[in-house]
Amino acid sequence: MRILGGGAGVALALGxxxxxxxxxxxxxAPAERLTIGQVFADASLANQAVMAGLVAAAxxxxxxxxxxxxxxxxxxxxxxxxxxxxxxxxxxxxxxxxLLAASYTLLCMxxxxxxxxxxxxxxxxxxxxxxxxxxxxxxLLAASxAVICHRHLEIRIRQVAARAAA
Numbered sequence: 001m002r003i004l005g006g007g008a009g010v011a012l013a014l015g016x017x018x019x020x021x022x023x024x025x026x027x028x029a030p031a032e033r034l035t036i037g038q039v040f041a042d043a044s045l046a047n048q049a050v051m052a053g054l055v056a057a058a059x060x061x062x063x064x065x066x067x068x069x070x071x072x073x074x075x076x077x078x079x080x081x082x083x084x085x086x087x088x089x090x091x092x093x094x095x096x097x098x099l100l101a102a103s104y105t106l107l108c109m110x111x112x113x114x115x116x117x118x119x120x121x122x123x124x125x126x127x128x129x130x131x132x133x134x135x136x137x138x139x140l141l142a143a144s145x146a147v148i149c150h151r152h153l154e155i156r157i158r159q160v161a162a163r164a165a166a
Contacts, residue, residue, distance in 0.1 A: 054138040065149035090146035098139015102132040
């Protein structure tokens with residue numbers, strides 16, 4: 001398979017025993033393109049709750065990190081590590097929750113796919129795959145933010161403790 005050309009249309013050449021068939025693909029109009037907002041809006045309420053929860057958890061990780069930094073330089077540096085448990089939990093649970101939601105989405109897609117005739121095209125299935133990918137992405141995003149915040153806060157607490165001991 002080769003992709004030829006560029007610009008508004010893309011020619012896709014499929015090799016089949018020496019003969020190449022060419023099909024020209026074109027981009028959809030901007031108003032018809034799938035966006036992340038549409039993927040979220042088309043998700044079930046349970047999946048929307050998981051996605052919103054993962055975004056909220058990533059934001060909460062930043063808040064916990066900021067509060068920990070403020071405590072580390074404040075009058076009570078011993079309380080700076082109070083949020084490390086939350087960050088560690090999000091670090092471990094974020095990807096698992098994203099994968100669980102993606103697995104549920106894919107399971108529902110495959111059950112629906114098995115129950116319809118004729119088999120839908122990839123264009124019909126693409127929004128479901130995008131939803132599953134978004135759930136995994138949000139889980140990894142929440143975990144990544146938690147890991148970075150946890151590591152930075154842990155280092156800052158060690159520095160403050162070393163200064164206090166010296």
